[in-house]
Amino acid sequence: MKKNLKREIITTSDGSTTIHFPELDEHYHSKHGAINEAKHVFIDKGFDHVLESKAFPELHVLEIGFGTGLNAFITYLEALKVSQKVYYVGVEAYPVLMEEVKCLNYLKQLSAQDQVAVFDHFHQSSWGDQHAITDSFFLTKRQQFFEDIDDKSCYNLIYFDAFGARVQPTLWEVDIFKKMYDALLDHGVLVTYSAKGSVRRAMQEVGFTVERLPGPPGKREMLRATKIMNG
Template sequence: MERQVIITADGSSTIHLPDWNEQYHSKHGAIQEAYHVFIHHGLHRCYRLRGTHDPKISILEIGFGTGLNAWITFLEAKTLNITIDYVGVEAYPVPMEEVLQLNYPEILNADDGANTFKTLHRLSWEAHHDISSHFSLTKQKKFFKEINDENTYHLIYFDAFGARVQPELWTESIFKRMFHALKEQGILVTYSAKGSVRRAMQNVGFTVEKLPGPPGKREMLCASKPISQ
């Protein structure tokens, strides 16, 4: 499948798949979308819910992809003075030659983190790596349907390719795995706001809330795992 590194509306890059007419991030702004969906409505919300008494958060990312979400979470962990254990699942890792074309450190003026961004991709898979005192990373090369974690994560970044091109990733069977992987009161955030996605989440037990979407999207979804009765 043909792949192209392109520039999105906020100046940050992403990978475009012409055969699918699909991108790894929003064409309206890769960095804007990542911060809006996964940091502001995901990490910050999770941090507020947990409070400062236990500043340790475990995160599962569904679609490690370009590493953008992992990298800005690494930056945010230091800013918030929290400890994050991050697990990124990806069946088809992005080749290093494409990673080197992505301009996230330059756009965010985070030159001191540029080496870390590259390191996230160069680290071995299926192993736990301590990146800093605030952030550790484990990359797992597998399909989402192979996730069998139970009561493990406080937060899930659900960043799979859209349901238009990969509907099998947005089904009840997948969200049931997400539900089991989360701890009670854990949350899942995604850029999608499709009715079928919301219903699939609700059918497996999530409480689902519509939130304002990132630039170019009217809404996004945040799903919470209730406390067992």
């Protein structure tokens, strides 16, 4: 991904905004609905699924592609609803600029205008440090290339929200998914919007058990991968 590509704010089909790269015809979120995609892929099929499968006193989440902060912010809102303690790590190579953040309409679209200070804190907080957003939600942002991730057995859940394989094919290959497998705890889960056969096979090659699930608006399917080491 080139660093200095032209970027523009567009409105997606559900009324929420995202950032578009015209030269690549690529978006941070689905043009069929940024919020709808985030809720379906990462909350419904990821966050909620993990919480239903086992009672975690604390949940450790890794996001591959922090981007606009939408997935992190929605996770924060969902964690508030269920009083779930969350340690959230978002990895991003090229952070979104604050002037772009101010053009996004997520607070309004999520009816979360009372959380403006929290949303701003997500974006204005320093990189590389853990920040207590509340006494039960802790955010760490890491400016890092995904290829350099070397976490071992740290997370219950990974949101894999990298740019698509058409634009960045090397982020969807065996080497990256081996890093994701190693980063998860036993019975940890990875969810992604992608359903490409090559992606599913790469996940399976490193040891994941992979499910095809109904996709968000505009996509027929998505993938959920689980690390099962003991039975």
